[in-house]
Amino acid sequence: MTFTTLISAAELAQHVFDHDWVVIDCRHDLAKPDAGQQAFAEGHIPNAQFAHLDDDLAGEKVGADGKFHGRHPLPDRAAFIATLQQWGIGENTQVVAYDAHGGMFAARLWWMLKWVGHDAVAVLDGGLPAWVAHGMFVSTEASSRTLGTLKDKPALVASINADELLKSLNDGRRTIIDARAPDRFRGENETLDPxxxxxxxxxxxxxKDNLQADGRFKSADQLRTEFSDLIKNPEATVMQCGSGVTACHNVLALEIAGLTGTALYPGSWSEWCSDPTRPVAQTV
Structure with a gap:
């Protein structure tokens, strides 16, 4: 069986040592960039490897064009493929991404693997807390993998850049969904962007509205009902957030709900607001 959206702790426990499975720890703290790696060293799912949001799941903030492309722009595809190979990921590898934040960072790796055409990737539902609650142990041992054979393939997910999004603002062709907390969406308490x-x-x-109280995702039916109040056509919808990370959580939630085809704006608000010629709203 291939897992392409979520996997439970019980299901992962059956395969965590399988040679064709790779588990990636994506824990991170935006305010403390070294916190994830420290937490990984203190205890992680056995056989897991660590992905750093800034170093492994993002590229250069200023591109070859000299423009700022956000706090977590997508990395060079070839460089990302090389990173995935270093983790032992091949053409037939089942990848499981997890964090301790309800999938906040794991969903980014989920989306990026789809971006390079690898469909067999799932987020551990409930993350490390769910693993521990299932009675499974954590390890401090490092794991090593044989170099993987993954190749770059056509993207299985859609993306859109700032110029394309700007052109579509006035024609009503796209619905834009912002994944940030409501106060930051309104323009209040902004601490990450200028x-x-x-x-x-x-x-x-x-x-976080995609989650139940225990940190696991809501049911597909509930997610479908809630998102249907916001969007009419997933394929005409753009997901964004502060820097293209938590927006992936909304993309995953839509996928769970069976509402496929939404696009990610990777640069998100951090890129958008860096150009004073782009319009800004500060009221709901």
């Missing part, structure tokens, strides 16, 4: 507010016309769907 400008507060949101892209004009965007709607707010805080990524």
């Amino acid at each position: 400008v507060g507010g949101h892209i004009p016309g965007a709607k707010n769907r805080f990524f």
